[in-house]
Amino acid sequence: MGKLEKKKEPKLVHPNSRKAAAIVKKKIKTARREQKKERGHQHLRLLSERLVWFRDNLPAEKQRFTVEQTHQLIEQYIARHTAELEQLRGRAAPRGPAGRRAKPPQRLAALEATLRAETDEFTQGGIEVADLTNEEAVLYLRAWDGQVKLVPQIKTRRFIRGRLAEPAANKASETGQQMAEEAVSGESETEEMNGDS
Numbered sequence: 195m196g197k198l199e200k201k202k203e204p205k206l207v208h209p210n211s212r213k214a215a216a217i218v219k220k221k222i223k224t225a226r227r228e229q230k231k232e233r234g235h236q237h238l239r240l241l242s243e244r245l246v247w248f249r250d251n252l253p254a255e256k257q258r259f260t261v262e263q264t265h266q267l268i269e270q271y272i273a274r275h276t277a278e279l280e281q282l283r284g285r286a287a288p289r290g291p292a293g294r295r296a297k298p299p300q301r302l303a304a305l306e307a308t309l310r311a312e313t314d315e316f317t318q319g320g321i322e323v324a325d326l327t328n329e330e331a332v333l334y335l336r337a338w339d340g341q342v343k344l345v346p347q348i349k350t351r352r353f354i355r356g357r358l359a360e361p362a363a364n365k366a367s368e369t370g371q372q373m374a375e376e377a378v379s380g381e382s383e384t385e386e387m388n389g390d391s
Contacts, residue, residue: 279302282305
């Protein structure tokens, strides 16, 4: 007859020990990793909803858009709920107990918050949409079937209200021109100094 295997009971860890601190640290780290992962998934879901709207509302005849046309499309995107907002605001608010007005419907509050957030995003930090100024990105967006996992393959760009030109390209070209002018003026000064000697 063989020996019966004894079930090993887990050792108790003292709450003030280094091992307990390591276990707590590991749990916190995994929780943070999961939160970060979930935020990334949420960002992709929201971006995919936005990109679906743009894909469905792009004019069929155009393959490339100017920055001004992209801004107009973004304005249409932000204003997509205005009809429903007006309808909800137009309804007479029912009276609650003692003749007080009741709270506005949750849908109205949610739409107003969405409108405010998207407007702030467009005016301050820039709203992230597909790069409609790039013909390849527009073609890929039209062919995209709406899968969230393919969203990272769509070239996106941030557009800010009031900035009609590409700031990075303008800044680079300005500094490039300045450097070229300095190089040309530096060469002419060097030639003058060599010629005078």
